[in-house]
Amino acid sequence: MNNPMLKIAIILGSTRPGRNGEVVSHWIYEIAKKRNDADFELVDIKDFNLPLLDEPISAAASMGQYSKEHTKIWSAKIDSFDAYVFVTAEYNHGIPGALKGIIRLQALLAMVALAGCAP
């Protein structure tokens, strides 16, 4: 029977120069990839150069029909996973703006809703 492995993204949620999140996320990835019951990939938000809120129609209203190429690339990447691990900093009692921005995008909305918290 075809039983594909679970694909899990480890998402590096901080983007600032000198971020500690880079070391932390690599540390998690190195441990995670030793497992043989799931595939892990480190996904760095910074690599996708996503401007904040630059889609003209909200993700919920457009149902993921994005207009910008960078959003389409990000959406395709994040849609390819079954589960997510977030590595986040805390800035002034909240998560980084870049991380909040991607959580607002369509692919993660359903997951956040299921987890019972508002993005």
Ligand SMILES: Cc1cc2nc3c(=O)[nH]c(=O)nc-3n(C[C@H](O)[C@H](O)[C@H](O)COP(=O)(O)O)c2cc1C
């Ligand atoms: C602007 C700023 C605000 C911060 N606010 C908090 C905070 O509210 N609570 C906290 O525990 N740490 C706070 N910190 C500490 C960071 O969460 C901590 O340094 C973290 O490692 C930063 O992650 P990064 O290096 O990946 O950006 C703050 C750091 C910065 C730079």
